[in-house]
Amino acid sequence: MLSVHTSPLEQPGTGDAGGMNVYIEQTALRMARRGVAVEIFTRATSSELPPVVELAPGVTVRHVVAGPFEGLDKSELPAQLCAFSAAVLRAEAFHEPGYYDVIHSHYWLSGQVGWLARERWGVPLVHTAHTLARVKNAALAVGATSATTVLERRSEIGLMKALGASHRAVGSFFIAEQLLLALVGGALGYAIGIVLARVLGIGIFGIAPTLRWILFPVVLALAAVVAFLGSLAPLARASRADPAPVLRGE
Numbered sequence: 001m002l003s004v005h006t007s008p009l010e011q012p013g014t015g016d017a018g019g020m021n022v023y024i025e026q027t028a029l030r031m032a033r034r035g036v037a038v039e040i041f042t043r044a045t046s047s048e049l050p051p052v053v054e055l056a057p058g059v060t061v062r063h064v065v066a067g068p069f070e071g072l073d074k075s076e077l078p079a080q081l082c083a084f085s086a087a088v089l090r091a092e093a094f095h096e097p098g099y100y101d102v103i104h105s106h107y108w109l110s111g112q113v114g115w116l117a118r119e120r121w122g123v124p125l126v127h128t129a130h131t132l133a134r135v136k137n138a139a140l141a142v143g144a145t146s147a148t149t150v151l152e153r154r155s156e157i158g159l160m161k162a163l164g165a166s167h168r169a170v171g172s173f174f175i176a177e178q179l180l181l182a183l184v185g186g187a188l189g190y191a192i193g194i195v196l197a198r199v200l201g202i203g204i205f206g207i208a209p210t211l212r213w214i215l216f217p218v219v220l221a222l223a224a225v226v227a228f229l230g231s232l233a234p235l236a237r238a239s240r241a242d243p244a245p246v247l248r249g250e
Contacts, residue, residue, distance in 0.1 A: 032058030186223030
């Protein structure tokens with residue numbers, strides 16, 4: 001297993017440690033219980049860390065020296081992938097050819113190392129991206145668009161109020177419109193994300209990513225919630241404005 005930026009030995013919730021740490025640890029433990037020996041390569045973040053740690057019977061964690069031990073942000077880690085890759089390849093060179101049967105890389109940083117190791121060792125590569133930012137970025141984009149749309153249509157809101165529309169009627173109309181746009185945008189973003197994920201997965205790693213369809217309703221729900229929350233504040237400000245100066249463009 002390859003986990004460049006975070007170690008399964010770290011406490012979740014500290015630094016970059018989180019759900020991915022738990023996933024890697026539990027995956028390795030379950031494989032070991034089935035008789036599969038697992039070695040996890042991760043970057044050393046302290047000079048006091050031993051080179052090799054036994055996480056559990058059948059599970060070994062190898063701390064790879066790649067770059068400074070401390071003060072290195074995750075955004076700076078791509079510059080250390082060459083050193084990390086070299087250390088992984090050296091570790092395999094101490095064994096007979098074919099020592100490793102399969103590579104499982106986690107996060108895109110490790111995927112780059114896994115791609116190189118796969119080419120050198122001639123073994124299958126399994127890659128888990130953990131995040132492609134599809135859900136997060138699609139939802140945030142919808143929320144930003146919703147707020148901008150409401151502010152750009154202040155004159156239309158002022159006209160509706162001048163014609164006697166209540167705050168509730170104005171709010172209901174625009175929120176319903178934003179929710180509809182969010183659902184359409186979320187669906188399109190999900191479809192585009194699937195296509196890009198497959199293209200990048202096959203083009204870079206040589207494998208098609210496994211996509212969980214449960215993400216589709218999650219994307220729609222998240223987009224709707226973000227659009228709703230993102231439009232509340234600007235809509236409240238626009239609906240409270242005096243219609244006369246708004247219609248004059250002031």
